Amino acid sequence: GAVVSQHPSWVICKSGTSVKIECRSLDFQATTMFWYRQFPKQSLMLMATSNEGSKATYEQGVEKDKFLINHASLTLSTLTVTSAHPEDSSFYICSARGTYEQYFGPGTRLTVT
Amino acid sequence: AQKITQTQPGMFVQEKEAVTLDCTYDTSDQSYGLFWYKQPSSGEMIFLIYQGSYDEQNATEGRYSLNFQKARKSANLVISASQLGDSAMYFCAMREGPGSQGNLIFGKGTKLSVKP
Numbered sequence: 235g236a237v238v239s240q241h242p243s244w245v246i247c248k249s250g251t252s253v254k255i256e257c258r259s260l261d262f263q264a265t266t267m268f269w270y271r272q273f274p275k276q277s278l279m280l281m282a283t284s285n286e287g288s289k290a291t292y293e294q295g296v297e298k299d300k301f302l303i304n305h306a307s308l309t310l311s312t313l314t315v316t317s318a319h320p321e322d323s324s325f326y327i328c329s330a331r332g333t334y335e336q337y338f339g340p341g342t343r344l345t346v347t
Numbered sequence: 348a349q350k351i352t353q354t355q356p357g358m359f360v361q362e363k364e365a366v367t368l369d370c371t372y373d374t375s376d377q378s379y380g381l382f383w384y385k386q387p388s389s390g391e392m393i394f395l396i397y398q399g400s401y402d403e404q405n406a407t408e409g410r411y412s413l414n415f416q417k418a419r420k421s422a423n424l425v426i427s428a429s430q431l432g433d434s435a436m437y438f439c440a441m442r443e444g445p446g447s448q449g450n451l452i453f454g455k456g457t458k459l460s461v462k463p
Contacts, residue, residue, distance in 0.1 A: 268450065271453055277438060277453045278392070322358060329451075334399070336393035336442075336451055 238330045240339030247318055247346055255313045255342045257328030263308035264330035269301070272325040272341075284311050299339055318346045350374065351439055351454035358459050360429045367414070368424040368457045370439030376400075380442045381422040382451065383413065387435040395437075396421060426459075434461045 235255075237260040247253050257267060265286050270278040282304035284290040292298045300322075302314040311330075315322055327341040352371045360366035372381065383395040391410040398406045398413045406413045414423040424432055 272390075277455045280450055283450060327390070327392060329392070335394055335397060336382070336385070337394055341390040341392075343390070 238264075238328065238337045238339040240328055240342055242342060243340060244343040245345070247344070249319055249346055250317055251313055252314055252316045253344060254317075255326055255328070255344075257311045257313070257330070257339050259309045259330040259337075262332055264311075264332070265308060266331045267305055267311040268329040268331070268336070269297060269311075269313050270327045270329065272327060274325075278327060281313075315344065318344070320346045322346050339343070349454075350452045351441055353439055353454035353457050355457045359459055360426075360433075360459065360461055362431060362461055362463050363428055365427045366429055366459065368426070368439075368459065369435050370422045370424065370454060372420050372422060372439075372441050374420075374441065374443050378444060379449075380416045381413065381415070382440040382442070383411070383422075383424045384416065385433075385435045386438060386456070392438070396424070400424060423429045429461045430433075431461050431463060434459060 239258045241256045267284050268315045272278050280293050281296045282290045282292045282303050284303045286305045286308050290303035305311040323346045325341050325343050328339045379400045381398045385393045396406050396408045396411045396413050398415045403413050410427045412425045412446045436456045436458050438456045440451045
């Protein structure tokens with residue numbers, strides 16, 4: 235089946251720094267990629283939808299200036315958490331849409347100290 | 348109103364037995380898709396099975412089958428011959444609209460524990 239990779243798998247950073255998370259679709263071209271956030275023991279919360287070559291569409295309540303999304307190619311989308319704070323600590327999961335399926339990356343656990 | 352409802356926060360099943368995880372959905376669209384994902388403790392969301400609203404037959408993938416009852420708006424996941432490795436969170440999700448349009452809407456999940 236289709237594979238979506240995510241890098242890094244976990245990261246610890248200091249408050250105030252920025253962190254970039256990469257999401258790649260390895261064996262298919264994804265015109266649409268999604269970024270989710272998941273808190274412990276909760277379901278996935280959609281943060282934004284990104285289409286290749288255009289600006290991302292953010293869900294209500296998600297700060298676009300804080301969570302910068304770039305979908306530079308059909309196989310790569312990046313999420314940059316700018317000026318990270320401890321409350322940004324979470325599990326971030328990207329997803330790429332195929333024909334009808336939607337495949338998820340393995341997730342990135344971000345801890346901001 | 349919730350679009351996807353999973354009423355079972357946690358379930359236990361004996362190894363080798365079958366288990367049904369419940370999922371009901373709410374939509375006014377005629378065209379939609381239903382998905383089940385497994386999330387083990389590692390965090391990765393693993394796609395299990397898909398059912399389109401116009402599919403007349405229930406979807407099956409190996410030990411997974413989706414009991415699609417359109418009139419009742421339910422899409423229960425049936426896992427046959429449970430294995431210890433099936434212990435995980437299971438999420439039901441729906442995409443509204445035709446084709447690949449629309450975002451996935453997730454339920455709150457069911458934590459399945461398989462007992463040896």
